[in-house]
Amino acid sequence: MLTSGGRQADLLGDLSALTRRALLKWIRNPAAVLPGFFTALFYIALFGNSFNPTGIVPSNINGFQLTSSELEEVKTAILSQTFGGAATYISYLTAGIICLILVFNMAFGGIDLVLDRQLGFLNTILAAPISRASIYFSGVIQNMVKAMALGFITFAVAILLPNGLMLGKGFGVVDFVGAFGALALLAFALSCVFTALALSVKSIDSLVAIVNFATFPLVFTSTALFPAADFPSWLKAISNFNPITKACNAARLLMINGMLSSSQQISFGWDLAYLAAFAVAMGVVGYLAANKALAPR
């Protein structure tokens, strides 16, 4: 679209200028980047060990003493039957923790956008002849990049920890791309929703209140931390539609198993399709909401 004097309205140019600005700010502020590493470490090392369900299996049940090998067998059975065959609880947990980190970083990542409104930067760019879509999508991309970087850090921390993430046999680059592709679809969808929300609210207080209200149910009705097998039926039904469950299941399937059987491939494909549809839907809903929020009032 021609704007004036031969200058072209350039969605990609606007998008890259705004995204570059946000990422430069992020990289230049060590206080924003470093805690990500420690958050990953704390979640995986502390949560992964302290909540490890195989650690609470008693060796003596009503006077019946299990030998150490029997105890190990019980633990392995729990992991293989309830936790999808994961070698360790952290192997099961990693995909869930990455999802959890994505959700919370997406949700609170909007604070930068609210500050842009409060400090007047948003008005400065709204008075420029740029596409409104570039403001929305730069918010989506910057949030996604920041959260996905933390996702990669979490993955690396989980692998490096002793008794941490033990990847399935044959896990290769394609599986890595598949697992993080599923997580990226979830990240995109969440980023669309939370970016639109951040562009719509006027204060950080409002954003934090809404985010707190929305994120906890979202996480705890998913299989991020625990499998759905023992959920009550109503929770299982909700969990089944929860996109976090789909992303966790897809990424976990690849991380735990590496090479997938044909039935696992089908299950992975359905999860990916669900996430793709969810991402498109949230992209459209977020775009419409952001457009409304950015229109002159």
Add this chain to the structure above:
Amino acid sequence: MRRLMGSIIEADKLSKLYPPKTKAVDGVSFNVEEGEVFGFLGPNGAGKTTTIKMLTTLASITSGTAKVAGFDVKHESARVRESIGVVPQELTADDELKGVENLMLLGKLHHVPQSEMKEKARELLRLFDLEEASERRVRTYSGGMRRRLQMAMGLVHSPKILFMDEPTLGLDIQTRTKVWEYIKKLNVSGLSVFMTTHYLEEADSLCRRVAIIDHGVIKVLDTPARLKERLGGNVLILEVSNGVDLSEFLRTIPTVSDVSRDGHMYKIKLPKTEDAIPAIVDGITSRGLKITQISFLKPTLDEVFLEVTGRTMREEEGEAQESWVQNVNIGRSSS
């Protein structure tokens, strides 16, 4: 000042209603000529910023029409945005970016070709004396430097008109005077400027015409000189050595519009010029009388403002400054 060509802003019965019933701007009509520095004065909440927001496409227009640089604000907002530069009240330059990076960012968002951008940034940094600080992050800038950078950011795409909302609010006198110099320099180079201000001496010194707005309505619009003349012009106060009545003599001097006497004291109104003063002094001394006290009062925009709004500008300045400082503190402390 630049030769005037035609209207760069045409506002016709412009209104803004904030639901349910707050009429922030109520049918204002005015034109700003190309090449003119036009001042918008008014108490807090009078509708100044809302008017700027409507003209810069940041707020919707409830009724009426406005054209900026020949484009309809409502229906051709993208064209308007290409033609305008905006220097908001807030300091919006990004703290974490360098001065030059802020300029380049705004240049990109205004689609200035890359080939022109570097030269333009250099030119603006030179104009606003920011060359040495250009590679420093803005967080290290003083308030005055931030304000200058903000002005440079508004000019990076060579706009036809620059909107400035309280350009010197929160600045010390020295920096304020420096900003006035920049505005004068820009105007000489041909830029039209629409500005709001709380500083009457600023409007007096910079603006060819000013409008005083109150409760969303333009109360007066004219040149500062003519607005002051409306108050009856300059006043000469004299005390003479004895009680001889000089009123009749004083009334014969052509530019004297009114004379009142209280004993030895005379209050003489001179609407247009001070040329009469030598004639008055000569006339009195040639009668063998002595002038024991003399003072000359020029009406200021402050008095015009008081008459139009019922408030002095000094109260407004204090409130505006306080609220601006609070806003900035809230913003910075949350970051």
